[in-house]
Structure formats: structure tokens, C-alpha cells
Amino acid sequence: MDRFPKEVLVGRYIPGQRVAQIVVLMKDSKGALAEVAGIMAGAGVDIKQSASSSSSRSQTAVYNALVVLEDNAVTIEELVKRMKASRFVIDAEGVSGVEGAILDQLTFPMTWAGQRSVLLNHEALSGMLESIRGIFGTGGDMILFEQGRTYGKTLATQLVSDVGEAFARKNFGYGLKLISATGWGVPEVTDFDAEFNYAVIRVRDSFECDGQRSSEPCSHFMRGFLVGGLLALTGRNLDCRETKCVARGEDCCEFTLVKRESRPMQLYPVGERAR
Structure with a gap:
């Protein structure tokens, strides 16, 4: 479309x-x-x-x-x-x-759904993310993940408050279109189970990876966003691994989420170093 x-x-x-x-x-x-x-x-x-x-x-x-x-x-x-x-x-x-x-x-003020909001352009936001990585090194990835998790949890909580939990869960894929409506990327749910124990989500044109080049997946903010959003929506702690990444030259960023067991899943494909 x-x-x-x-x-x-x-x-x-x-x-x-x-x-x-x-x-x-x-x-x-x-x-x-x-x-x-x-x-x-x-x-x-x-x-x-x-x-x-x-x-x-x-x-x-x-x-x-x-x-x-x-x-x-x-x-x-x-x-x-x-x-x-x-x-x-x-x-x-x-x-x-x-x-x-x-x-x-x-x-x-500028508002969105009744909440005060601000605008950041892509170049400025990318520079902020890069500065976090530059200052904190590999620890910057965890900071970005936690920032994304907080944002995803906040946004999903607001969504549930506006439309109700039943509607939000039933129309999970549609609700994810908030990602494109707010300019972060274009999401697509390619697989998930009704109990939200498992999901595969693709994001095209992600703000986080647009123009980036890396040998490793680098959508740490978006990984956190998905984990936090699904936590607020379902109450389930999910682990998220990025299995495709535009920064590596692939056609989209793809995320696999699974219900967290006693031991967190590996966040990178076998053979890749976690940053």
C-alpha cells in the first residue's frame, strides 16, 4: 500500500x-x-x-x-x-x-491524545542515539533498550486506557500501527499466538537503523519498545531478539519475541557478539 x-x-x-x-x-x-x-x-x-x-x-x-x-x-x-x-x-x-x-x-502546547508532546526530527534524534553509544560504549545499547521499554510501556498503557484492554488485545496488530502513525517506522505482524507467548514483528524504514551500517543488529530502542508495549498489554515478560536488521543490509528489521523462561533468551543469532 x-x-x-x-x-x-x-x-x-x-x-x-x-x-x-x-x-x-x-x-x-x-x-x-x-x-x-x-x-x-x-x-x-x-x-x-x-x-x-x-x-x-x-x-x-x-x-x-x-x-x-x-x-x-x-x-x-x-x-x-x-x-x-x-x-x-x-x-x-x-x-x-x-x-x-x-x-x-x-x-x-502540542498534544497527542490529550498528552503534551514534542517533536524531534530524525537527524537530531539519530545524533542523540549515537552520542549515547559513543559515551557509554556497549552499555549504551542497554540504555537505549531501557528507554525504548519505558516508552513502549507508557504508550501501551495509554492505549489500553483509551480503548480498553479487550479491544487492544484483540486488535494488537492494528494497535502497532501507532509506530507508523507517529513516524518511528512501518510495522507488520507476521506471526503471533493468541496467548501472546510468541510473536514475529517486522519494522520497515525504522528511524533507528535508517542510514546506519553495522555488522550486528542495532535496533535496541525498538526491541525495548516492543517488550515494554507487550508487557503493558498482556502482563507477560517477553524476550526479544532482532533476527534481521536494515543496518546489516537486510530488507527490514525483524524481531522475534518469546515468553521469558527462567533464563533470558540469547539476544543475537548464534555466532554474533552482543554489543
Whole structure:
């Protein structure tokens, strides 16, 4: 299945253009978004990037847009005034950019599923992981594993809280798509048993191994993530071995998870040195 890129609304730089941001708080009603877009089109505004979200609790929605004010466009102040005149709009704010640059200044904090969140780009995050390995050597792999385990456990706990344990367990493979929804990689469950004693999971385009070259598996954060997530979901302690790794030139990162016995399983294929 083809996937479309997801561009997160942070900012734009369009030299030589009058750029602005407008945020609209509106009723969560059919036709509200269409009217807001229509107001902007009628005002000579070119929408370059936008995002919207709704709250069932308050029955409101927030629409956030980075725009170009064309030559015949109204000012951002006039645009806000027109928005506030709409029967769907509760409030609106706008701000002009600086010399073709516009950053999201009107929305904060950033949240995901009601939880405050932050963004890290891939290059910065990879550099952070490499610095951990560089400073702590082979001990860095364990640190990354434990960080991933904590994150996986936290995320799965939140998921169970939102949708219920029965739904989360029944739709385990679907729930794993949170990995791709949040930009970490593209997961696929290729095998597992109903009691969660065993599972094989592949991750393509993993952030952890993209651009890496190694003679050994190096998805330590993702191994921990899977172990922590399944612990929160099932209450079972599983051991995880990475049997394929993109960093070794293979087509994906593949993880085999098995129920932990009295002795932990070997984390690397026979003949490979654990880092």
C-alpha cells in the first residue's frame, strides 16, 4: 500500500510573499470547515498548510493554517474580522510573518491524545542515539533498550486506557500501527499466538537503523519498545531478539519475541557478539 507523507505544521519559508498564520476556534458542526475555507478563498488567501482537530467534550474544533496573502488579499486583521462574523466561528486570531517566514506562534502546547508532546526530527534524534553509544560504549545499547521499554510501556498503557484492554488485545496488530502513525517506522505482524507467548514483528524504514551500517543488529530502542508495549498489554515478560536488521543490509528489521523462561533468551543469532 502506498503511503502519503505527513508534514507536521510547524512553519514555512516563502521568500517574497506576505505570509501569515490564522487560528480559528469554531463549532464542531457540519459545514463549519467548508465555510472557513470559503472565507479565506473569497479574501484572496492561499492556504499553504493547515490542520484541524475537534473535541467531542467541548463540541468545538480548532483550525490552524499557514497562508499566503496574495496581491489582492485582505490584511490578516481583516481576515480575522471576517472569520469572527461567521455563525460557526467562536473566536479567531491571526499573526503576520517576517520577510516570507511564518512559524506557528498561536498554538501551544502540542498534544497527542490529550498528552503534551514534542517533536524531534530524525537527524537530531539519530545524533542523540549515537552520542549515547559513543559515551557509554556497549552499555549504551542497554540504555537505549531501557528507554525504548519505558516508552513502549507508557504508550501501551495509554492505549489500553483509551480503548480498553479487550479491544487492544484483540486488535494488537492494528494497535502497532501507532509506530507508523507517529513516524518511528512501518510495522507488520507476521506471526503471533493468541496467548501472546510468541510473536514475529517486522519494522520497515525504522528511524533507528535508517542510514546506519553495522555488522550486528542495532535496533535496541525498538526491541525495548516492543517488550515494554507487550508487557503493558498482556502482563507477560517477553524476550526479544532482532533476527534481521536494515543496518546489516537486510530488507527490514525483524524481531522475534518469546515468553521469558527462567533464563533470558540469547539476544543475537548464534555466532554474533552482543554489543
